[in-house]
Amino acid sequence: MPAVQVENLVKTYGDGTQAVKGISFKVDDGEFFGFLGPNGAGKSTTIKILTTLLRKTSGSADVAGHDIEHDAQIVRKLIGVQMQDTVIDEDLTGRENLMLQGHLQQMHGEELKERVNELLKIVDLGDAADKRSAYYSGGMKKRLDLASTLVHRPKILFLDEPTTGLDPQSRAQVWSYLKGLNQEGITIFITTQYLEEVDRLCRRLAILDHGEIVAQGTPSELKSEIGADRITLGFENGNRGDGTLKDKAKQVLSSLGGITEIVDSDEGIVIYAKNGGFLVPDIVRAFDTAGIKLASIGVSSPTLDDVFLKHTGRRIRPEEIDKSRASGMFGRRRR
Amino acid sequence: MSFASDTYYMFLRWMKKLVRNPILLFFSLFQPIIFLVLFTQLFSSFGLLLGGNYTLFATAGIVLQNAFSSAFQSGTAIVDDIKSGFLTKILATPASRSSILLGRLLSDAFRVFAQSLIILLLAYGLGVFPATGIFGYILILITVAFFGLAWSGISLALGLRTKSAETVFGIAGTLTFPLLFMSSALMKPDLMPKWMQTVSSYNPISFAVNAIRDLIMTGYVWSSFSQAYGVISLISVITLGATLYEFKKVVS
Incomplete structure (x- = not known):
């Protein structure tokens, strides 16, 4: 039952x-x-x-x-x-x-x-x-x-x-x-x-x-549905890099194969790609040739966060929710 | 039976809350004392006009005025339970729905009963003893508690409807004194302006005051007594009916 x-x-x-x-x-x-x-x-x-x-x-x-x-x-x-x-x-x-x-x-x-x-x-x-x-x-x-x-x-x-x-x-x-x-x-x-x-x-x-x-x-079924790893690229100036640098980096990335999606993010640039680990040397080489300095590069398997983003188009950020609830405790809609 | 035990535990909860809330307890106990002492002192020379002792005259009115303003706190308590989510928490248990209201109403009645007892004891110290003796005391207390229950209904219905303690307080504050002054609680209607006499003769407070005043000053006057119970019953049906209606809306 x-x-x-x-x-x-x-x-x-x-x-x-x-x-x-x-x-x-x-x-x-x-x-x-x-x-x-x-x-x-x-x-x-x-x-x-x-x-x-x-x-x-x-x-x-x-x-x-x-x-x-x-x-x-x-x-x-x-x-x-x-x-x-x-x-x-x-x-x-x-x-x-x-x-x-x-x-x-x-x-x-x-x-x-x-x-x-x-x-x-x-x-x-x-x-x-x-x-x-x-x-x-x-x-x-x-x-x-x-x-x-x-x-x-x-x-x-x-x-x-x-x-x-x-x-x-x-x-x-x-x-x-x-x-x-x-x-x-x-x-x-x-x-x-x-x-x-x-x-x-x-x-x-x-x-x-x-x-x-x-x-x-x-959780593992949903994560594997994403079908791609997540590669996070950080640049100098606190990982963000300036706009022109990012644009240039994106141009370089789009010339590479095997990338499903390129997303601008607070952390720098996030790429979704199948078998992301194998792509890392290519990225490093391409950036080196183009003269773009990378501050960090990280590969991770998809998380539930990615699953959530894929299905709802939004990210969950508990910290912000906490703040808004604390200040609006009594103004909350009764649902 | 679960209805009886649920009601008992809800009642017990309200009594604990009352006793542990020093400000609420202070006002619950001292409000009646302040009313009795201040009103009867302030208006003591009215006694000459009325041809007797003003304290003797006003005790009935003060007992009822106290019941009236006490009853209005009931609605704000239920608003607190709605806002905090405690009502929802109780509704998620199999507790009998009506016990939630009844527990609160019984605690209101009990409080008014205790407050009235304090007023009567103090009044006794000031020389007021009912013409109907000890049995009169019992009748007075029961009548006041019943009266308080009828008015608790208004405050509960308002609280459930508006879910705002401010609104309940606002309406209570606006109603209390006009209703009190335009009744026979503190003044003989004969001495009021004509229009006020008319209002007073229809004012539900007057009916309850007259019955209790008769028990104190005259003796058993069944006509005033039965009229008072008729009026209080009518108000109870209306206000508690409204409360039940609003409660059902909140609950479902």
């Missing part, structure tokens, strides 16, 4: 905006599934529908084997949901936050108390358990939030950008908890801007753009 099975899911908002345009996909039981896409692609809308927080317009979706509308109450008992912003009650202590979640999941007595103690230990909040969560650091709040989605031992965990806005250390910690949870058998459904972690942890992923799924598969 798949953990999530979505068929032709459509969501049209009251104002006529079609946020999700008939998507279909499947997440297997126990999978670590990445759900990627640029801002406004419809990721959060999809997560809200799958977690019973928003009504779909048409199509069907089963979560943990139950229809999300017909069996919404059953689905709610089987899933844990972490939304974009950290949501805890800061007037309550860490322990009280977890107890409340447990109570609302119909857990009681010793069983609940033990489960809460266990979770507090897992997320390293044992010492701060009885302090008001208002006094927690950002990372601690996020860990408490994560723990609060786990009290009732959900089978599937939905996470909407769980690490956005965290410092690198807390981020790494959250990813390592998620990895551990997945190893225990919990299915993870995650949206995130951090492609390196997706590459490392997600078994499969889907890329959503303008409400449609534009690619899905395992």
